[in-house]
Amino acid sequence: MTDRPGLTADPPDGAVISRVMVVLQDSDETQAAATEGVALARAHGAEVFFVDIPEPPADTLVEGLQLSVTARAHLIDEMHRNAHHHQAAALGLARQEGVSAQTFSVASPHLIAQAAQSQSCDVIVVANTGHNAVVRLLIGDIVPMLITESSVPVLVCRAPGARPER
Amino acid sequence: MFKRILIVVDQRQVSRVAIKQGVAIAAAHGAEALFFHVLPRYTVPVADMPPFVMISPEEFRRDAHAKATKLLTAAALVADKAVVTNKTATGGGEDDAHCIADAARQRRCDLIVAASEGRNALLRLLTGSVIPGLITVSPVPVLVVKESARTGSEARAAVMPKKPRRKAQAAGGAPLRRRGARA
Numbered sequence: 001m002t003d004r005p006g007l008t009a010d011p012p013d014g015a016v017i018s019r020v021m022v023v024l025q026d027s028d029e030t031q032a033a034a035t036e037g038v039a040l041a042r043a044h045g046a047e048v049f050f051v052d053i054p055e056p057p058a059d060t061l062v063e064g065l066q067l068s069v070t071a072r073a074h075l076i077d078e079m080h081r082n083a084h085h086h087q088a089a090a091l092g093l094a095r096q097e098g099v100s101a102q103t104f105s106v107a108s109p110h111l112i113a114q115a116a117q118s119q120s121c122d123v124i125v126v127a128n129t130g131h132n133a134v135v136r137l138l139i140g141d142i143v144p145m146l147i148t149e150s151s152v153p154v155l156v157c158r159a160p161g162a163r164p165e166r
Numbered sequence: 167m168f169k170r171i172l173i174v175v176d177q178r179q180v181s182r183v184a185i186k187q188g189v190a191i192a193a194a195h196g197a198e199a200l201f202f203h204v205l206p207r208y209t210v211p212v213a214d215m216p217p218f219v220m221i222s223p224e225e226f227r228r229d230a231h232a233k234a235t236k237l238l239t240a241a242a243l244v245a246d247k248a249v250v251t252n253k254t255a256t257g258g259g260e261d262d263a264h265c266i267a268d269a270a271r272q273r274r275c276d277l278i279v280a281a282s283e284g285r286n287a288l289l290r291l292l293t294g295s296v297i298p299g300l301i302t303v304s305p306v307p308v309l310v311v312k313e314s315a316r317t318g319s320e321a322r323a324a325v326m327p328k329k330p331r332r333k334a335q336a337a338g339g340a341p342l343r344r345r346g347a348r349a
Contacts, residue, residue, distance in 0.1 A: 017194070036307060043167035043195060123309075133298030137287055143301060144287030153187060153311040156301050 017044040021121040023112060023142060024052040024086045024103075025129075026079065029159035033127035034090040036157040040125065041099045048101040049119055050090045053109050054083040109142050113149035125155045168197045172275040174266060174296065175203045175241050177233065180313045184281035185241045187311045189248050191279070198251045200273055201241040203234045204265050204296075205258040231256070263299025271305050279309045 022037035024030050034050070041048045087103045094101035106115055116124050126143055129136070136144055146154050173188035175181055185201070192199040208226045221229075238254035245252035255273070259265040270278055282290065282297050291298055300308055 039167055128301055132302050133291055136298070136301075137291065144290070144298070147282055147290075147297065147310050147312075148284075148286050151312060153309050155307055155309045157307045158304060 017041075017122040018046045019049060019119060019121040020044075020046050021049045021051055021112075021116045021119065021124045022090065023124065023126040023146070024050055024083070024090060025127065025142065026082050026086070027127070027129055029127040029129050030086055031089065031127075032157045032159040033125050034086075034093055036155065037125035038090075038094050038097050038099050038101075040123070040155070041094075041101075042097050046099075046122070048094055048099055049121060050087060050094075050101060050103040051112060051115060052083045052087060052103070052105050053107075053112075054080050054105055109145060110149065112142070113146060113151070116150060116152050121152055123153050123155055124150055125157060127157050127159050130159060168192070168195045168277045170198045170200060170273065170275045171195075171277045171279060172200045172202050172266070172270045172273070173241065174278065174280040174300075175201045175237050177237060178281070178283065180281040180283050181237075182281075183311050183313055184279050185244050187309070188279035189245050189250050191277070191309075192245070192250045192252075193248045197277075198253065199245045200269075200275060201238050201245075201252060201254045202266060202269050203238055203254075203256045204262045205230045205234060205256050207258065207260075261299065262294075262296045263303050266296065266300055267303040267305060276306050277309060278304055278306060279311065282310050282312055284312060 017040065020037050020041045022033050024034065037048055037050075040046070083105070091101055091103060104115075106112055112124065115121075124146060126146055128143060129141060131139065131141065133144075135141075143154075143156055168191065171188055171192050173184055175185060189199055191197070205227075208223045234256050238256070242252050242254055255269060257265045257269050259268075266278065266280075269275075278300065280297060280300060282295065285293070285295070287298075289295075297308075297310055301310075
């Protein structure tokens, strides 16, 4: 890396960030992760991998009643549409900042940590949805999961307005 | 991108990883490192059992300050070695996460680096890890690093000498195949 201001002849380990993985979720806060990830990649001259999880509802139940096939198909369609929307927004942001980026999808959130390792990413960027620690655990939020499973550092961004300032 | 990075320093072994990574990022961004240590709280021993050792609040405070100074000096040395401008600070309060978040806000830090032990999410909550609370209350992004942290760059460097190993495996595997052919 040539653009590392302040680095001496004896650089500490882990200074180089050449690949940044940004987790895109189906939430409004995901834009914060994309912005932070792209800014980080730009500062390090790194490339960005946007990863999203277009998770189809496994057994979509509403008050104990299974939705009809058409309703489920409609939900899946909408989920894919949202994923495409977030991907397009993130790619547009990367293009705007002059950062090389690519997108891919994983079938399960548990595969993100593995994907980061197999793609040799140096950091995973994810947005905090604004819930508290216990709620995050109960609703199966991706942040605790990533911190547990990932061997690479996880950067948790705070979405602007996600939580009122103290 | 980052101007001032708050690095959480504590007595755990894993805290060294946070110092190392935090200093590396500070060096890469030309940022200042702020090493922050949360002082332990003095709790009055429970009354239904006589305490083994009675320690006065003053003694406890003096001891905590001495330990903090030792930890922060060691951290500052790492930053000095990497030619990173650094400061040290201590704080205390009812909740460690709030204390760190407040320090980051007051000192205008734009990143917090904290280390996590390789536990699961529930254990982090039950053992009083600062990470879950910090993620909730922090006004700035939180970088969670782990003991086994091996960045992609390091991983790439590690897989470089893979070819000779493959040859050795192939050589070792050859007699096996021959033996199978005879049978």
